[in-house]
Amino acid sequence: MHHGVFRRTASLAMLAALLVFLQTESMPGLGCWGLCAILLWLDKSMRPFLITTACLGIGVFLYLSVNSYRVGDWSREELRILYNRLSLLLILLPLAALALCKRVPFIRYWRKPQWNERISVPFIWSGYREVNIRLFLILSLTAVAIGFMPFVIARGWGHFQEVWLLAFLFAFANGLEEMVWRGAMLTRYAEQMGDIWAVAATSLGFGLLHYSVGFPWWACLVYAIGGLYFGGITIKSQSMLPVILWHAAINALMVFGGLLNV
Known part of the structure; x- marks a missing residue:
């Protein structure tokens, strides 16, 4: 195996292992x-990656430690969710x-999107046709809304x-x-591994x-596949804004459709 491919494969394995061991508390x-x-x-050549990943590990440890308190006993679910999400700051x-x-810049993708940048459908870097990011986002949001709408309607206005x-x-x-x-991880990993491998690692x-x-591990892998699209769009648009909008729409519709008990 080519040395560069070996290093990047080892990087993915190290990242995955660290997150699994931290979440399962495996000493x-x-x-x-x-x-x-x-x-x-x-x-x-591996040192920048190891330093970055160790910093991520420290942040994840702090995040998990804070969320190990029994915030689930709080009377309002909204407060528990807000507490959990705000604790991401610790990462x-x-x-x-x-x-x-x-x-160096903390985040390189906190800027105005390049809406007219072309991407391939359906795999961002390859596909049967090209569209600009603005049209891709509109189509994606429309598809998400159509896909979730039956669940939202079934739940009714009262649930909303x-x-x-x-x-x-x-x-x-x-x-x-x-x-x-x-943001932060894609910025560092893109410097260290290149755009495509950085998208794979962050996803x-x-x-x-x-x-x-x-979520069970199989669902985590499904989320990782979705992350490939989030990362690819960020790289292509040079901005996090399109995926923030896309991600927000998915999360909101999952709650309205009763598909996510958070």
């Missing part, structure tokens, strides 16, 4: 991860400190009135999740971290 696993990190440290803190120490605040908070707070994966991390909020 032996974390010990093995540390030993592997020491061995990979001998390869100087961003070590990454922000790393950017400050290295004197009960959960509108929860849906708003859950949709709004996804911006912090995007800042972690399509895998995005999916796996959903285990911490109660």
Whole structure:
């Protein structure tokens, strides 16, 4: 196997293992991860990735620790969700400190989208035709709305009135999740691995971290596949805004449709 491909494959494996071990509280696993990190440290080209991933691990540990308190006993579900989503800031803190120490931009994708950039359908970088990002987003939001509408209608107006605040908070707070994966992590990994591998890594991390909020591992992998599109659109548009809008729409409609008990 080519050395570059080996390094990037090892990077994906290390990222996945760290998130799994942290969420399952596997001390032996974390010990093995540390030993592997020491061995990979001998390869100087791996050091930036290891430092970035270690900072992510510190942030995820803080996030999990804060959410281990019994906030589920709170009387209002909205407060629990807001607490959980705002605690994503703890993941961003070590990454922000790393950017400050290295004197590099914390997030490169916090800018106006390049709406007219062309992408391929259906796989962003390849497909049977090309459209601009503005049209792709409109079509995607329309497809999402049509797909969820039967569930929303079945729940009725009463359910909408009960959960509108929860849906708003859950949709709004996804911006912090995007800042972690399509913001800080995609910025660092794109520098270290290139755009496509960075999209793969951040999508895998995005999916796996959903285990911490109660999703089974198979569902986490489904989320990771969705993350590939989020990452690809961010790279193509050079902005997080399109995926923040897309992600917010999906989250809100999942709550309105009763498909997500958060």
